[in-house]
Amino acid sequence: MHWYNKNKIQGAGHRLAVLAATLLVILGVSSSAWAAADAASFYQGKTVRIVVGFNPGGGYDEYARMIAPKLEERLGATVIVENQPGGGGLLALNRLAQGRADGLTMMLVSAEAAALAQLTDRPGTRFDLNKLAWLGRAVVDTRMAMWSAQNPERTFAEALQTMRTKGARWGATGLTDSVSDNTAVMAEALGLTEDQMSIVLGYEGTSAIALAVVRGEADGVVVSSTSAVNYASDDSAIPLVVLDRTRDPLFPETPTIFEAVELDEKGQWWLDFRTNITKLGRALVTQGDVPDERAEYLKEQVRLVLTDPELIAEAEATKRPLNYLPADKLKELVESIFSGLSEERKAEVTYVFTEKYVR
Known part of the structure; x- marks a missing residue:
């Protein structure tokens, strides 16, 4: 598409979103509806990144590239996949956690590996899963x-x-x-x-x-x-x-x-x-201090994408099945994993995970 036409379409989409938000105010709808409309307006024409902490071609990369076009359609934004390999994905998660919380960057993270790193105080872990905004799980591997x-x-x-x-x-x-x-x-x-x-x-x-x-x-x-x-x-x-x-x-x-x-x-x-x-599986997350209306809007768009029958069928065909879990359920899982451990039990978990049987 010619750049002028693309910009023209994106500009029109932005004006429609603003108009819709204005109408909501005039009609006196709820503040939550206004917040959702405002968030929808924010994403129109923007560039959104899905960070993958591994090299191109692997499972995480393939899932992200399968999700990106569908998310792009829903957000009205350009969605790109950005590979940031290193440290089993933990280096990229560190950068995300410390990055600018504008709602334009999310990560398809190995939440399982991240939880293990945090539980065992792995050196270089500079994130807190309790402080991230969970958007939804894509898949879990038994x-x-x-x-x-x-x-x-x-x-x-x-x-x-x-x-x-x-x-x-x-x-x-x-x-x-x-x-x-x-x-x-x-x-x-x-x-x-x-x-x-x-x-x-x-x-x-x-x-x-x-x-x-x-x-x-x-x-x-x-x-x-x-x-x-x-x-x-x-x-x-x-x-x-x-x-x-x-x-x-x-x-x-x-x-x-x-x-x-x-x-x-x-x-x-x-x-x-x-x-x-x-059960945390491979999940989409963003910074915990992203504005609430944007985080809630992203959660809903991720839900609609990961439960889309067309995408589910595509995933099955490529042997990359989807097992969606809502953001609130993920947050509950994270809280249950960390809140139920005494210092003594945490030390025992760390010993068993990292020392007892290792040669």
């Missing part, structure tokens, strides 16, 4: 425990017996990478000792860990169910259990860990606590 097909065991009971009698090596990339900490929580819930469970760090991504499992160099790995499909399809790795209370639709025959073994109260607490962190 965690699966996978076992090497090079090993003779074929069920969780058999694998657990081997872990108890001979010990086992499970792979991970680094501390609190959603692989190592899930593995550690599983071990803690099962009452395993450091000799029975060894978490080996240093693999360059889950695909590298999976390759080690396929080769029999590692006994197991915890991955998302969407990734587990790839490893189970050629029988190179065996799905043992789902680390949740409900089965995963992609693995309807695989039991949950709660079905596979009788867990005591302590074991159930560990798994439920970690599952709540998992």
Whole structure:
């Protein structure tokens, strides 16, 4: 489109938004309707950024680029995806939290990894999830425990017996990478000792860990169910259990860990606590001090985008499913994760997540 025509259209859209807001005042509508109209007027013709804390081409990048055009239509703005890789996405979240709170920048964040970093006081963490404005979750990944097909065991009971009698090596990339900490929580819930469970760090991504499992160099790995499909399809790795209370639709025959073994109260607490962190998933956030009317307007537009049947169908077709969770539910999850921990319990969580089983 010629730049003149585009500007002309955007200018007309802005004038219509202003006119609509004026009419609302004349008609004496509620202050909330006026605030929404004012926010809608603000976004007309602006440039909005969706920050992704990873390189182009990965899952986060693909989700952001799938969401951006739909959000652009709803906001009447130009929506661009900006990749800011580094620190597993945490560096970009630091920049967002300290950036200008004008409502023009949001981030598709690994809320799960961010919560783990904050819980364990990871060095360089300069954000507070309790102070962010949550806009909505795009997707959540169920965690699966996978076992090497090079090993003779074929069920969780058999694998657990081997872990108890001979010990086992499970792979991970680094501390609190959603692989190592899930593995550690599983071990803690099962009452395993450091000799029975060894978490080996240093693999360059889950695909590298999976390759080690396929080769029999590692006994197991915890991955998302969407990734587990790839490893189970050629029988190179065996799905043992789902680390949740409900089965995963992609693995309807695989039991949950709660079905596979009788867990005591302590074991159930560990798994439920970690599952709540998992439920944060990949979420859209912005600064907590963005003007209220803009934050509320963004929440509503994100809701409409992530529940759009057309986008849901597109996501399913590309094997990038959407599992929307509203902003208020996300905020409740965050509050429950952090507010329920005493200093003693937090220290215990940090020890289990980052030290106890790591080699």
